[in-house]
Amino acid sequence: MAQVNEDYLKLPGSYLFSEIARRVNQFKEENPMADIIRLGIGDVTRPLPTAVVEAMKKAVDEMGQAETFRGYGPEQGYEFLSQTIIDNDFTPRGVKLSPDEVFISDGAKSDTANFQELFGVNNTIAVTDPVYPVYVDTNVMAGRTGFPNELGQFEKLVYLPCTEENGMKPILPQTHVDMIYLCFPNNPSGVTLSKEELKQWVDYARENQSIILFDAAYESFIREENVPHSIFEIEGAREVAVEFRSFSKTAGFTGTRCGYTVVPKEVKVYDAKGEDHSLNSLWLRRQTTKFNGVSYPVQVAAAAVYTEEGQKQVKETIDYYMENARIIREGLEQAGYKVFGGINAPYIWMKTPDNMGSWEFFDKLMKEVNIVGTPGAGFGANGEGYFRLTAFGTRENTVRAIERIKTKM
């Protein structure tokens, strides 16, 4: 009799964005004329840059000619892309990497989800609360947790609360942990750490032989000085950190699919005898066994993001979204709300009025002013009482949404 992976059964049935979709669809059925504005899911709306489109089409043409056709590429990606990434995203910040430390993938979701496979089932894991649900769910599926409690927090996981008191910045774990998921600029709160603050985490990891799984999917939205774009700007991070990056929000690749993961050769994990093993080699083994590389035209498209024209167009798009972020942030502040984020990130994390539950506020916002956001509780117990809005809408919708909140609520 084929047995199920019982760890899958620990997960609640409904995923955050499915539940939102269900509520929105029900509301639309009951109110077919409602002019709904969606500032919920973190999906972009601006098209691919022209430079990216042209490069990708040229690569598709290559695939149609026997002389230039490409079959299987390297599972870890083509060096024309990994070297371009290094030259543009890392070298200018003083971070030295070699192409075999950069693994091209179909996106940061896959990589942040799959990377945990390299670790033993008994590692202790710390996550922030609130948190991007993928880190938690994938570790539940892999059997590194017990069951959830009434707050939805899983036994054995170490939750690091991000609250109004600590300015949404987690404090170091009080007990030993082996793996730490950090995401800065943060999803959902939009806050960032300074270099000094991030260094405390690197120092903790070095002292504890822990690994930091650093999600930098939103680094291109950083505007302020002294905010690290990569954890490898921090001394010693090459020994203890892995970094996930994505073209999704940077260059509009949510539907095109490309990201990458940096695994320095110095990062080690340990077996029961205390012998060390290279995470870089383990990830290479995982990717060559379970993955067949990213579509060649998509890799060409990603490389085109770094051309002069590509960079100019990407900057315009990010400026556009960050102007949305400013409009949301300042509008909400003027309306009297307490807000986080929106300065170095496309997310604005607002406190609900009068300690209202976040799903209650979701329903209120949808029904009274027809705006869809994301309830903070969907990101963890400490997200309760908060609400996430994103800057990825159109300018017109963003302006209209804030106007509605300011005048009708």
Place this chain on the structure above:
Amino acid sequence: MAQVNEDYLKLPGSYLFSEIARRVNQFKEENPMADIIRLGIGDVTRPLPTAVVEAMKKAVDEMGQAETFRGYGPEQGYEFLSQTIIDNDFTPRGVKLSPDEVFISDGAKSDTANFQELFGVNNTIAVTDPVYPVYVDTNVMAGRTGFPNELGQFEKLVYLPCTEENGMKPILPQTHVDMIYLCFPNNPSGVTLSKEELKQWVDYARENQSIILFDAAYESFIREENVPHSIFEIEGAREVAVEFRSFSKTAGFTGTRCGYTVVPKEVKVYDAKGEDHSLNSLWLRRQTTKFNGVSYPVQVAAAAVYTEEGQKQVKETIDYYMENARIIREGLEQAGYKVFGGINAPYIWMKTPDNMGSWEFFDKLMKEVNIVGTPGAGFGANGEGYFRLTAFGTRENTVRAIERIKTKM
């Protein structure tokens, strides 16, 4: 201290195709003028069909315009593709499927590698021997095996020998197994099962509440009648089977990346209490949590395979490869070798002369006539004494390779 997944350490360090590449590179360094013909790795050489190229470019253009831009799509793929697949690959063969039973992915390698996650760690697994290494390696990584013996066979796995005596067709397991990996047309042997033969496996699975993981990546190469293209042509298979398909070999997508997996809603696995759970729901949970869907232009490209022009072009390409297969098969037979496959599959599985070891034959073939194939031992203990050639080369190289074998060995 972060601990490694010790199951990864059970795997031998070097993967089959890396070892081949190493030997070929060394030979080339020592013999820079050698005119090497590669009939080893199963990669295609014919370009994408024009219909696919044109459709994909149009989709890339859509991504460059705000009005037609697409961000995140459904993780399980767009219905325009899954419905097209059903209408073309299944309905004409009398197999009824609904779009939510078809999951679009970046290829059959990812899916055959990841699908085992849904199962408990104590399931007993049967694989043929020889076998596509991904089935074995991913179950080793997941902890469902012990250590390998001196033949490279992992403890706890049930190996089903495919030998000259049984015509490379495995016989049913003599002990109970929970999961069975089958691949027909087979990689590496190229043999197929008749409907009656495949029905025995479906019946076994129904009696034992086992699951058949059926890899049909090569179904488009089937030429003979009474060879099932899908396991779902067999009565009762909807209750016990999952099927993996790929556009890689069918339409030249090895570098473009698209495949799909069919998970009927009737297929169940069981928890410790004996309660059943839908594999379809579990796979949906896995994919929505760990995957973000296939690139939109790639899905449009895959749909174009099914247009009238696409089908015509794909048929021409497959005819081309199958003519190569005929040339290889008949040439080897004329040269006195015992061969399997090459009739309904792009693989020709030959017995080495005089019981020569398969790596020894690899070296001999490379050094004496400069042809690179794949040693059978790379596919399992029972592959020892065999050698795989593929029909994916150019016509010219295929003809030259067989001529060399016939005249110079």
